Amino acid sequence: MISRLFAASLILSLALCWTLVGAAQQVVLVTGENSPIENLSPLELRKAYFGIVVRYDDQIIRPFRNSSDSQLSRIFLQTVVATSERAYERRLFSLTLKSGRPRPEEFTDQDDIVRALRKYPYGISYMWRSDAERAIGIKVIKLLWQEN
């Protein structure tokens, strides 16, 4: 009995390690569990994060920036908005000054992002797939980046 239990634990641990070590990291686009958003093109996504109004079902999409992880921020800048950090900040600053529109809300705590996504059905954000799968009340829309 004990040997069976040990063997099962060993197999479970190895499987977990395989998951942690062997699985490639992915960044995914997420929204609230009850959100009607099914998909967004890369251009729509860029527009949204550049502060330009993007509508989905005639509702304005609210983009949330995830600054809880520096590597995640770098992937976001490179893959999603495709600018340098300074260029992105300048763009947002310019947008605020010219149009008076608010810049995308920024969160340093991932739990806050999850709460915001649950609260606002048309809110979108990005996070590690592993975090997205653990979080409750949100869903993955699409893959944004995958580790090679």
Added chain:
Amino acid sequence: MAGKLRTLRTRLIVVALAVHAMLLPALFYGVTFIVENSHRDIFVNDVRTHSRFLADILSSQQILDSSEDIIAWLDWLDSVFLGSNGVYAEVQNGEQRFFSTLMDEAYLDKFQEDFRFGDHGDDVYYLSMPLDMPGHQANLRLGFDESLILEEIRQTRMRTIYGLSAYLVISLLLLMLLAVRLTRPLRTLQRDSRAIASGDYDTRLSVTTKVREFRELAKDLDLMRDALVGINERLREEHAEHLATEQQRQTLQKQLHHAQRLETVGTLAGGIAHEFNNILVPIILYTDLALEDLPQESPIRDNLERVTKSANRAKEVIDQILTFSRKTVDQRQKSSDIVSIIKETLTLVRALMPATIDIQTNIDEKCGRVLVDATEVQQLIMNLCSNAFQAMTEKGGRLTIDVCDVAIDGESNDISLRLEPGHYVRISVGDNGKGIDAATQERIFEPFFTTREVGKGTGLGLSVVHGIVISHGGDITVDSTPGRGSTFYVYLPKTTLLSELPVPHG
């Protein structure tokens, strides 16, 4: 060395060097930091935008099903190498991998995704963009050469170094020029101040500079110089005045002592002479009476005549002493033409003087009249000429007699003269004999004072002269240099005749 380090010029340069040593490295690192970050940011922004743009285009091509599609894709991948510094272009679609035909094979399998400039140190910025194609796990993978940017950064860094070095050299040269221009007027002021301090009061403190503060400083210092020179001059004048006053005081004190001594001696001698005179009068009188009673053949007559002769001689001496000690104006004095009296006396003097004595006279004929006893004046001149002759006995010489009119105003004349302001006749009797030393001059008018051998003089000559001059309301001084001769100056007050008085108007 330490002194040179403390100069303004050196200090300015040292301070400037220290400031530059602190600021220039910071400036260099600040400039290069900004430039490097700017270059890197622009590069990263460009390659990301370019990649995203290409990924969007490729995503719009949808699916890779035919060979025409693949050719079109490869054309797009080739564009990476044409328009920018691309070195790597690949599309990964599941297990399929399509590379640009322009890509160097050396870059195959070198892909390591970067998120920052310079990651992995391979001089290539690799990035991956997922392609938005439903049902496909496709990625666009691109690589861009970082070395061009690194070279540009290096060149910028070198240009910054050259620029800052040039700035340092130029600023130091300008600073040295400024230091020279600043210190030059200070040196000029220092040189002129030292000249003034060493006694050159004619030096003016002025500088030729455009710096207003220095010009004002020089002006203020020059004003101070004027004030100091004025104070110095005043102090010098006061000091000279003080010295003159002190000298005058000492001279007057000496004269007072001399006069007091002469007065004391005169009083004493006069008293003794008077007593002796009282004794001599009966001796002479009774001796004369005895001679009248004696027959001519009497052997006693000869002795009595010798008594009379000696007594008369003693009376002459006593008369001389009384002349010296006399203080009141003699009743025999009357207004006389002094020139005539002097000329008469000089006739006698010329007759008595040997040929070795050259007599020179310079007599102002219009000297006017003096209230004098003519006999005493003759005696005065005879005594002075006799003394002059005595001084020139050995080698002969020149006897000068000058007579002139002088005005005593009490200020500009010899302070040793004890005379009231007014007009005087000055009789100068000079010789170029052996002269009189200072100690002898002190006592020369004292009775019985003589420098001659015992028996060769009574020592009464000059004391009689002194007495005559004083009794005439005048004064006598002597100016003598041992070895060069002496000159006696006799001052006698002039008289004014009624006919010479100005006629009152009205």
